Amino acid sequence: MESYVIEARRQLHMYPEIGFDLDRTLTFLKSELDKMGVEYTEKYGKSSIVATINPEKSHFTIGVRADIDALPITEETGLPFASKLDGQMHACGHDAHAAIVLDTCRRLNEMRDKINCRVKIIFQAAEEYPPSGAKLMVEDGVMDEIDCIVALHVAPGKNVGDIAILAGPENATSDGFHLEFYGKTAHAAAQNEGVDAIMMAVKAYTEIEFMIAKEIRAIDPIIFNVGAINGGVANNIICDHCSMYCTLRTHRNENEEYILDKIKKIINSVAEVSGGRAEFVLDKHYPMVVNNEKMVERVKHSAEKIIGKEHIVSQIRGMGGEDFAYFANIKPGCMFQLGVCEPGTKCTAGLHNSKMMIDESALEIGVNLFVQFVLDNMNGIDFN
Structure with missing residues (x-):
């Protein structure tokens, strides 16, 4: 027993x-x-x-x-x-x-x-x-x-x-959020007629990582992670909607505020240049x-x-x-x-x-x- x-x-x-x-x-x-x-x-x-x-x-x-x-x-x-x-x-x-x-x-x-x-x-x-x-x-x-x-x-x-x-x-400030990218469907053979939501997500992901690497002090612990990217239905259709599920963890509140603000600016900029639309949705926020x-x-x-x-x-x-x-x-x-x-x-x-x-x-x-x-x-x- x-x-x-x-x-x-x-x-x-x-x-x-x-x-x-x-x-x-x-x-x-x-x-x-x-x-x-x-x-x-x-x-x-x-x-x-x-x-x-x-x-x-x-x-x-x-x-x-x-x-x-x-x-x-x-x-x-x-x-x-x-x-x-x-x-x-x-x-x-x-x-x-x-x-x-x-x-x-x-x-x-x-x-x-x-x-x-x-x-x-x-x-x-x-x-x-x-x-x-x-x-x-x-x-x-x-x-x-x-x-x-x-x-x-x-x-x-x-x-x-x-x-x-x-x-x-004792730990980090933790944010869970997802990014939504909206484009326009088209045949893969006529990409100029569509707006690729997956491409927007990939470009935004790269720019976010670059921003953190170059704009935040190297001595400040930062974790940005994308745990899931969902988008598309077939290999010959331009994807019109892609979701990216992310977490951000920091030891300084000012870094959290700065990075979240920059993420919003990045996704909107990428979407505007691409001819699409982006949305930031905060799912959860845990203080340290x-x-x-x-x-x-x-x-x-x-x-x-x-x-x-x-x-x-x-x-x-x-x-x-x-x-x-x-x-x-x-x-x-x-x-x-x-x-x-x-x-x-x-x-x-x-x-x-x-x-x-x-x-x-x-x-x-x-x-x-x-x-x-x-x-x-x-x-x-x-x-x-």
Whole structure:
């Protein structure tokens, strides 16, 4: 018989669901909360749950957040509890996040009489897809009664028993957008009678990459990536519509603003010269996660009791995007990385990979750390 957190993680892993379409996931989570006797609400955001421990102890409230959605990836791990849903997989570890926070809820509820604060347990939909599930929850006021908030993310590149944490900006500002190019169909033998939307997309792509290379400081981390280009129906027809799906990630807000503005100018210029039309559509925007320094200090203090000071490692600021930023922009927050790679082995499959696996012994560490954080800070944190 595996531990509660492992059993919960495997159940969630077998039935990964995407975006806001989380019926089975939500049913499982609500069933477990009902068994615990923990009250919860679904009034914040969409397809999300907020459970409350010690609702009457409102002098100080700690939030603990997990994202719960999966990715459109076909799993290739060969695990006995691999995804049973075609083309859907928990390849970013949100099954682990949800299981850790669910078990944290169970443990805290069992000792609620000894806990001198209120705890809000957040199960958030659509971290991977627009519109951000966190953004919707914040707009509905989920942070109004929360004084501080913590979260973790599994890290396949770090050993079990280690956590990585960084005060201040922890990742990148992330934008997802698509570019639409509209031309005019014609026979391929009479190209002069058409306007080639694919050619517009290719030319714009090249000019965007050139602009970033020549107009942004080389020391500033920038990622511009085109993940998909869709256009055309046959080899002998000039394409009249082409879509380009892009992401932009930066460490500086001024670079983000400059590049997005230039992209709009580039696509419109290319379209005008070509005799076509272009459109910029912003799908999602995730601000950078900024870890509160006091919260980082308090998480480290609790982590020392669980894993020892030598297992708290410095985190290098990455280029990932994370909508936990919406919570941490409202109240002091901290997200840390939880090592999930078996020590002595090389984890070859990272996040968003069809073969991504974790060492499940890390799950209990995550639970213990969250529980310890609540116990250490239940009387409040002075952020002044």
